[in-house]
Amino acid sequence: MSRLVMHVDLDAFYAAVEQRDRPEWRGRPLVVGAEPGRRGVVATCSYEARRFGVHSAMPIAEAVRRLPAETVYVRPDMARYAEVSRDIMRVLGTLSPLVEPVSIDEAYLDVSGLERLIGPPEVVARHAKAAIHAAVGLTASVGIGPNRLIAKLASDARKPDGLLVVHPEEVRAFLDPLPLAALRGVGAVTARRLEQAGLRTVGDVRCRPLEDLRRRLGARTGTQVHLQSNGIADDRVHPATERQSISKETTFAEDVVDTDVLRDTLRWAAQEVGYLARHAARKGAVVTLKIRLHPFETHTRSRTLAAPTAEDRVIFDTAWDLYRADTHAGRAVRLIGLGLSGWAQTPVQPDLFADKDTREGNHPDDRLDATLDAIRLKFGRHCIQRGLARRP
Structure with missing residues (x-):
């Protein structure tokens, strides 16, 4: 039986949590990150903001220039996002014992064999999406394929709220029309070298001999690009x-x-x-x-x-x-x-010359975390958060 890997990616996670909890912000461009007028970047943004060309890691000043006046700007609430992420990972853990979180908002799962318990891969993917929405009220894009590369590209293919299963016999047809940037490790310089050789798509790369790619890109990168263009990648999920x-x-x-x-x-x-x-x-x-x-x-x-x-x-x-x-x-x-x-x-081994609280594992940051958690437990998760002080 062939391996099945599922990639789950929450859609615009930080922004989606904010819009979920503030219904009046739904349908409006929303940016999570630095405040307008301050230096900093966009951590993420809603799909309404992405229509204006705004994206993660964009300087906030550039985002403000592109976005309309009704845009909402909020500072990240990492404690709240982490809480939602834990709920999502617990849901995924009920589907498979092999769950590998790779970020606060995405994970790989080994779903091999779930056909006998849940149904075909498409049914498994719909089950995962429905379980996440029922637990936290958010949408996720899900891709399933024979390895990590195909699963990740499949989840990217139909965002937001997407679902795509790529069966082993469909891998080449799925990969061939994709742009060069879809391959891992192909940045601007590598893409330029491939384009100079007349290659524009993954299919173009697949048809080029391995030795030609190694000569143009170097042995390591050329081999990696060759393997990926043929749909060959790691199929292991590491808890x-x-x-x-x-x-x-x-x-x-x-x-x-x-x-x-x-x-x-x-x-x-x-x-x-x-x-x-x-x-x-x-x-x-x-x-x-x-x-x-x-x-x-x-x-x-x-x-x-x-x-x-x-x-x-x-x-x-x-x-x-x-x-x-x-x-x-x-x-x-x-x-x-x-x-x-x-x-x-x-x-x-604790520092024997530290104060008593620190020797016993009660570092000030640990105690602060525990205190904040206790306050949230009693008064609600949004009542208090850590501050982030900007250095002069």
């Missing part, structure tokens, strides 16, 4: 507890020099990585910063912490220190992201 690292990155539509934009982007990445680590009951001791400079120069820098953590603030501060200490700081950035790894295998 969060088995992942060697958790990472989040963003590729900007235009190269970014503004340090406020880069700092805000790293802050959102740290919040998503921290959430996924806590969801998996993991703490990591290694924070890694990844930056890709113009035109395609990629650098990674890592730092080992004194103690493993899953705290958003620690992850962000470490990544930002790595950026500021890097000799490439100030150059135009095409991609930025961070990762957490080096999972703690045994209980961490």
Whole structure:
């Protein structure tokens, strides 16, 4: 029996949560991110805003120029989004024991064998969408295919609220008309090299000999592009507890020099990585910063912490220190992201010279998290949130 992988992607997740909870905002362009008049980026936006060409990671000033006056702008409420995400992951866990969250709003599932329990793949996908909507009132786009690549491309194909199943015998017909950018690892430079060879679609690439692709793109990239164009990719789903690292990155539509934009982007990445680590009951001791400079120069820098953590603030501060200490700081950035790894295998030895509360695991941030959770439990989840202070 062939493997079946499902990719679930919530539609405009942050914005959808805001519109769900504020009905008067439904149908209006809505931006979650920095406030107008301040430096920063769009974290995400509603589909009504996307019609004006606004997208994630766009500088907020550019978004304001494009959007109409009735647009709603809100700051991210990460605690609320994380709560909704946990509810969604619990729903997905009732469908399959193999669920791999890859972000706060998307996950892969191994749904092989569910035909006997639920029905054909199309029925499994509809069941997942209906279960998510019943639990949290949000729509998700779902794709099913024989591996991760096809499942992800299938969920992207019919957003929002989409559903597409690509059976093994349909893979080539599905891939062939797609643009080059659909393939993982094909950025602007790689696409330009392929286009110079007269290649415009995935089907064009598939028909080109492997050695020609390796000669044009290098052995590693050429091989990866060749395999993907033939629909060959990883079909394994790794539960969060088995992942060697958790990472989040963003590729900007235009190269970014503004340090406020880069700092805000790293802050959102740290919040998503921290959430996924806590969801998996993991703490990591290694924070890694990844930056890709113009035109395609990629650098990674890592730092080992004194103690493993899953705290958003620690992850962000470490990544930002790595950026500021890097000799490439100030150059135009095409991609930025961070990762957490080096999972703690045994209980961490406390600092014997720390104060009593810290020795017992009651770090001030931990105590604050626990206090905020207790207040929300008593008075409602929206009553209090952490503040994010901007550095001078």
